[in-house]
Amino acid sequence: MGRGPSIEGRKNASDAKRGAAFTKLARDIRIAARGGLPDPAHNAKLRAAVDKALVANMPKDSIERAIRRGAGLEGGAVEEIRYEGYGPGGVALLIDCLSDNPQRSVADVRHALSKHGGNLGTSGSVAFQFQRSGVVAIDSAGAAGIEEKVLEIALEAGADDVRNEAGQSIVLCAPEQFEALHKALQDAGLPIAHAGVEMLAANRVTVPAEALQPLRDLLDWLHDLDDVHEVFHNALLPDAQD
Template identity: 35%
Template sequence: MSGHSKWSTIKRKKGANDAKRGKIFTKLIREITIAAREGGGDPDGNPRLRLAIQNAKGQNLPKDNIDRAISKASGADAETYTELTYEGYAPAGVAVFLECATDNLNRTVSHVRSLFTKYGGSLGVNGSVDYMFDRKGMFLVPKKQGMDEDELTLELIDGGAEEVEFSEEYVEVICAMEDFGNMQAKLEALSLESESAELQRVPTTLVKLNDEDFAKVMKLIDAFEDDDDVQKVYHNIEISASQLETI
């Protein structure tokens, strides 16, 4: 559900269901495995692994699972994953961008193509929707009691933030992809630990849907999110408050 307005709210809603949480854990473990396999099992010397562990902890993935994933990735018989992307259209002209990690390319492309077809969409060629998204850094930070929002906003802007939004529980920070590392350092300097820190694809233009089309498109989005080979799903739907409640 990444890559559109109300990102943090939807992220929380999607993570609440037990079945969804199991899928989230699978994807987190896969990201840890890939990071450790590529850059080694020491998070101090592997920024991608450090970030993967941070996000896993933010989603309450047990420490034992994290340690096992790192240990397994370091073994000679560790699974090797290929990272790739797919692009296409859902019903009503909604752009869909998928980031995948797989140990079987034929299986993944077959699943992706069949899901697009099953739910009335179409798989496109590389570049068909990529231009509709900007790469941004997104941080979700739990709010602290007594936090001065104005002062914190100024500090975060100084660190490269383009947008800072406050809700009852969280501070959502958006920055340019190039400022991702600087923003991580700024949050650490402010003694703020993010629950999640990710590079997201944010749509440059949004599509409004009626409720019927929205329900159709969400069936496809949910199907992709349920696929173990799909790590992240991005789209350009502008979701209304009433539609958000149906998720």
């Protein structure tokens, strides 16, 4: 009878996963600190990044070091880079990276795409199919009256649309309205699943059956790359997962 993973093996895997998560959280903090004041009290984007890191139990000294690096007080600079391309089935992809080594980032992204039947495109080749939008997703399944509450608060706070998808209320707004809308929904004590300014596809495309698994494998691969921050696509997936 085979033996399962050892306790040490499971701990090493858990530590590796947590380390990768901390790496991405630190990049978020550096970018936010670089784009404004290196003080969470006066930089909403930085405050949100720090709050997310604290929820993930990231050590405070690591958070402070990331802020110093973003402010240019320590270490190398991190750049925001966007790659555009196509995945299996012709699915359009926007791949946002945070990197201190663009050559490494583009090589990793190109390899991931080519390995899964996709290819890297030129700047502007797919971006026109997406629109920047504020998004707040709220868990609304099984809670009486929550959808009505979300709709009322969202419209008062300047939302453009509220959609109900897979047990969630998805609130959409203009990017400049995002901070006020997010705060209004938070202050109402609603169960927010995730929130951010994202690139939403104007139209979703149906993926051929034979391309579904390769596409999922590609998305998983991209999300696992250290430099990749966000991946947006225009695929209409059967179970509404990204």
